[in-house]
Amino acid sequence: MAVVSIVYHSGYGHTKAIAEAVHKGAAAAGATAHLMAVDVVNWDTLAASDAIIFGSPTYMGGVSAxxxxxxxxxxxxxxxxxxxxxxxxxxxxxxSRNGDKASTLDYFQTLSFQHSMLWVSMGLMPGNNSSKGSEADLNRMGSYDGLSVQANADQGVEGIHESDFRTAEALGKRVADVAARWAR
Ligand SMILES: Cc1cc2nc3c(=O)[nH]c(=O)nc-3n(C[C@H](O)[C@H](O)[C@H](O)COP(=O)(O)O)c2cc1C
Structure with missing residues (x-):
């Protein structure tokens, strides 16, 4: 069974809620899934993981401090x-819908490359990009490299679109599935 760890920071709860959805998707796909905030990292658990999923809000165009x-x-x-x-x-x-989230996702990739890790992309077609699309589409933000979520600044977790939670679960499932193949 593949071991997947999710390591995240969240200042105001939005990224935490998404991290929980990623964790749910990985666990539902059969992985042993661990969820940890950056201030309570279990380095031994990370060392024993087949996959590590990084999560951070985008603050000032990059990962949080x-x-x-x-x-x-x-x-x-x-x-x-x-x-x-x-x-x-x-x-x-x-x-913001864009908000320079790509810089944050780019940084995660650079971090993974410095660790000689192997990057897993979203594996989803972009949603909400045609006259037939809608906010309810999976991958409504249309990113390929990692999961992009938009959360209104004046709302809490209730302001995150339901499709973003489904997309987060899909990322967890994809990483768990690829990790199971990789572990074999
Ligand atoms: C210090 C700070 C910097 C931020 N910078 C950006 C930014 O560059 N782009 C953006 O779209 N939103 C920005 N935001 C909004 C946050 O990304 C947004 O509120 C996010 O949902 C916060 O996630 P969290 O609740 O997990 O901390 C910023 C918020 C804070 C507090």
Whole structure:
């Protein structure tokens, strides 16, 4: 059984809610799934994982300072290349539809590359990009590299579209499925 860990920071709860949905999708697909916030990281659990999924809100066009502190702390693992050949994926939440979320997803990839990990893309066609599309479409934000979620700045978790939660579950399932193949 594949082991998938989700490591996230969330200042105001939006990214936490999405992290929980990613975790739900991975567990439903049969993975042993671990969810951890960056301030309570279990490094042994990460070392025993087949895949690590990174999550952060987009703050000022990049990962949050708290997520970056986790990334910097992972340099101890980097020295020994302890995460080499593990799978990696990522998700971010921001208030604007674009909001420079791509910079955050790019950073997750750079982090994974420094660790010699293998990046898993969304594996979904973009939604809501034609006259027949709608906000209810899976992958409504239309990103390929990782999960992009939009959350209204003046609302809590209730302001996140239901399709973003389904898309988060789909990412968890995809990483769990690929990790199971990779583990074999
Ligand atoms: C310090 C700070 C910087 C932010 N920078 C951006 C930004 O660059 N782009 C954007 O679209 N939203 C930005 N936002 C909005 C957050 O990304 C958005 O509220 C997100 O849902 C927060 O996630 P969280 O509740 O998990 O912390 C910023 C919010 C804060 C507090």
């Amino acid at each position: 708290q997520f970056k502190a986790f990334a910097d702390a992972s340099s101890k693992v980097w020295f020994g290349q302890g995460w080499k050949d593990k799978l990696a994926a990522g998700f971010t939440v921001s208030a």
